[in-house]
Amino acid sequence: MAQTKVRKLTPRQREIYEFLKDKILNRGYGPTVREIGARFGIRSPNGVMCHLKALEKKGLIIRESHMSRAIQLVEWPPDRKWGVRFVGDLSASGVKASGRGEERLDFSDVGNDENLDCYRMKDNSLSDEHIVAGDFVLVRKADSYTSGTLVLVRKRGKRPTLARYFVEEGEIRLEYPGKKGTDTATKNDVLGELVGVIRRY
The missing domain is CATH 2.10.109.10 (Umud Fragment, subunit A)
Structure with a gap:
């Protein structure tokens, strides 16, 4: 569903959306209006806001008012694994592996x-x-x-x-x-x- 919506974006909107997605997935939170403007050479905050409003109107992001970094993705990538990989128990003598294959601890709650x-x-x-x-x-x-x-x-x-x-x-x-x-x-x-x-x- 998200890919269909992305294909309908203008080239600049697509670039900004990919930038937002990268920051949210890899840093944990979205960029500020100033960061977006600096990345794409948009001097006016209103110019950035126009792009964000367009992405929101097209159903790709959600913005919370009065919060500078409160940008969320409407759809989480299906191939993105939730949680943090759990390796094992750590002590002064080393690490004791969990022994249960790849296990991930979910802190989403x-x-x-x-x-x-x-x-x-x-x-x-x-x-x-x-x-x-x-x-x-x-x-x-x-x-x-x-x-x-x-x-x-x-x-x-x-x-x-x-x-x-x-x-x-x-x-x-x-x-x-x-x-x-x-x-x-x-x-x-x-x-x-x-x-x-x-x-x-």
Whole structure:
């Protein structure tokens, strides 16, 4: 279906579509309007937007408003394998192969979870929790949280921060990594539970 639509594109639209597809499949997210303009020598952002609107109208991409990189492919290439190739378990003594042929771990549920938000650490205030500047932390909103886990908290008049979450005698108690003392919170103060950390080298 996608190939039929691609054949109906103008040469420039086809070039831009292939550029978008390459970035999304190999980098993980689409290019910005500025990147597209620089790649194809289009000086005006409006010129780039005209091409993107045409691709969207022809059913090849979806764009989310107010997000500079939010370009998605309508159809995922059928020959594209999902997930990351799993080789085996790693330790100081080496790698123990999985022994199950080619196995792929599918993390697509992370990207498709509407209750999941991502934040980038700007300092090393959470180094005691092995989270450092540049790390991306994944926070999932839920109806309840497990006592002892890290949660993102935003109390009135303060910026969001990660804290250790405890429930004692029906009350929420918070412990902030690297700081002495504790604090209390309400359920509405908790934005979500830390469920993952992504670090790029």
